[in-house]
Amino acid sequence: MKKNLYTLLLLVFVTAQTVFAQKQVIDRVVATVGSGIILQSDVDMQYAQYLSGGNKPNADFKCEMLQQLLTQKLLSQQAVIDSIEVGETEVDDNLNSRLRYMSQQAGGQERLEKFLNRSLLQYKEDMRPSIYEQLKANKMRQNIVQKVDVTPIEVKRYFEGLNTDSLPYFNTEVEIGEIVMFPKLTVEEKAEFKAKAEGLRKQVTDGSDFGTVARLYSEDGSAPYGGDLGFNTRDNWVKEFAAMAFKLKAGDVSPVFETKYGFHFLQVLERRGEEVHVRHILIKFKPTAASIERTQAKMDSIYNLVTTGKLDFYHAATTNSDSEESKFNGGMVLNQEGESRSTLIPVDKLEASVFQAIDPLKPGEYSKPAQFTDRTGEIGLRFNYLKSRIAPHKANLDEDFVKIKEAARQDKVNRKLNTWFESKRENTYINIADDFKDCNELKVWISKK
Structure with missing residues (x-):
């Protein structure tokens, strides 16, 4: 397994090095968008990153890459017109995040620099213009669709327009709350x-x-x-x-x-x-046995107050929980996927320890306080509240309104973006190299004049 990963990374970074060499020796323009150009090396670099994800070689993928670069170029040029700015800090943060991931995949900074045949500092400078343009394009895209929303009537129309035979089937979903405490040291x-x-x-x-x-x-x-x-x-x-x-x-x-x-x-x-x-x-800080014991006693006290009805869960969580993600939502845990921020969470997305805690509960019941370790390795104590459980079912408006609303909103976003791109393509000079003109993905970009 490790040997295969090493071989893959070597292939990827050798490919990247070849791309840099091509850029200096035999590079060429493969597309022109307005006043900007896209180079063969830009496409090849994206392809190298595609391979780094463990994907099999696929020459057709370069068509998709060029389409993405055309889209990015059109958005970033409009961002300049609209005075949309990207700060140096944003570029640095993005580059640092990428390099941390690449270093982890390569087995450390020194090995990554060896693969790249350059220092990370030099690699960052080589990548900076591309990342700057990507971030500018992303901001422009967000600017185009930021005010898109859907009304309940639009959600209903969207749902009624779906093919009933292809409606999604949802697994069991739950609404859960939590009160979390981390030991405090003296x-x-x-x-x-x-x-x-x-x-x-x-x-x-x-x-x-x-x-x-x-x-x-x-x-x-x-x-x-x-x-x-x-x-x-x-x-x-x-x-x-x-x-x-x-x-x-x-x-x-x-x-x-x-x-x-x-x-x-x-x-x-x-x-x-x-x-x-x-x-x-x-x-x-690492918790001591004494600090865990103090926290356990406090947690047990709150648990007893909540389960006997002397303190409601919402206020108990708001005033006592250490979870920054849920305490200001009355202890309710939000589904982190998508943009709807729904409280309904598929059970297969729950942490194993949370699922085990709430699985035997009936709606309205609480699990007993138990020790756990969070994503960062910090030890804490937690008890959960099961508010509701929805059985597996085919999508319907009554039980799945939030999810259907998000799908309807995304559909409206896509239609708005398509309209925007169609307008810009009609009014922007676009030229694509002959050897890419057979790409199905690029037909819409090729001028019919």
Whole structure:
């Protein structure tokens, strides 16, 4: 398995290197859109990324890639006309996210740089214009459809226009609430974690390489990258971290300080206007047996108040839950898929521990408080509330209005985008290389004049 992944990654990055070489030696224009051009190397780079997803070689996919690039070029050109801006921070964040994923796939930063035959810094600069255009196109697309909504009458018409034989069949869905608590440490319990952070800071100030110490000991997701967080504005960090990052000069190492995540210290690498480039080391808080015991006692007390009717679940969650995702929704968990943010969740999308907790419950009942580990590895305690359970069924307006409304809205969005593109294609000079003119996906882009 690992050998196959290594071979695939090698193929992908060798392909990427070939693309860069082609760009310098035998590149050509494959399409012109208004005042912009699309190069063969642009298509080939997208194809290399397609292969990186584990897909099999497919020459026809290049037709789809060129169609996407044509769409992107048309949107980004209109974005310039409409004065839609993309900040350097947005581009940096997107690039950093991509590189983190690519590094994970390649098995680390050093191996990725070897595959690319260039530093990540150089690769970022090579990719920056493309990412900038992608983000501008995305903003333009959002601008076109941001006011699209559907009325209940439109939802009804959309549903009645569907073929009844092809209506989707929905599995069991539930509405669930949660109250979550994470153990809180006392000052005395935090001391050992602060001492560890102070010890690492001393290693750095005594001459050890900051990046190496971060890779070995930091407990943050940036550790594989030497703790590097890239350029960010104040808004991208919690206030304690931002305050420390923006008061130091380039090269300075901060004292150890505390945030809700644990104890950090950071180094400022560069200042650029309202942005600062830092790297940091984090030592996370870890619950002690005593802190878990205190949290369990508090959770049991709230559970007893709720289940005996002395405290309603909504207020119990709002005032006591530590879940930032659900506490301000009265403890109700939202379906994260799509844009409807419905409280109805298919049971096959639930965490295994949540499903096991609510499976034996009847609507209106509560699971007992139990310990769990969240996506970040943090230990907490939780109990769930089952508000409703809908049995498997064929789609209907009564039970599935929210989902059908989202489908109707998406249909309206697609129609609006199609109308917009049709208008722009008719009034924009578009030329496509002869060897791409047989692509079915591109027929609509080829001028009939």
